[in-house]
Amino acid sequence: MKVFIMIVHKNFQQDLADLLRSLTQIQGFTFSHVEGHGVQEVHDTFLSARDKVVGYVPRIRVDILLDDSHVDTVLESVRAMSKGGSGLGIFWVNDVQHSGRL
Structure with missing residues (x-):
């Protein structure tokens, strides 16, 4: 089992939700509102004047619990959403030792 985590600009939230539901x-996913700051110079067409002045950007964190065999398929689908471009966000994948309901 893996947890697939993405940090994307908030403008992608609805399109990403539609894709993930399809x-x-x-089986499900979690959106959390986060704000990010990085020191790298990135040309981000979604940055507003406010984002550039304030120095951090409103983002959405997406957590998805997946079977190991589904990670690549989901990643390919999300990448296709950006139509080959970059700037959608960042991602990482972690192992899940235990999961269940409380």
Whole structure:
């Protein structure tokens, strides 16, 4: 089991939610509102004047619990959403030792 984590600009939230709901490999996902700051110079067409002045950007964190075999399929689908461009956000994948309901 893996947790697939993405940090994307808030403008992608609705399109990303629609995509994730359409994928049969995904049973559910969590959106969290976060703000990010990085020191790298990135040309981000979604940055507003406010984002540039304030120095941090409103983002959405997406957590998805997946079977190991589904990670690549979901990643490819999300990348296709950006139509080959970059700037959608960042991602990482972690192992899940235990999961369940409380």
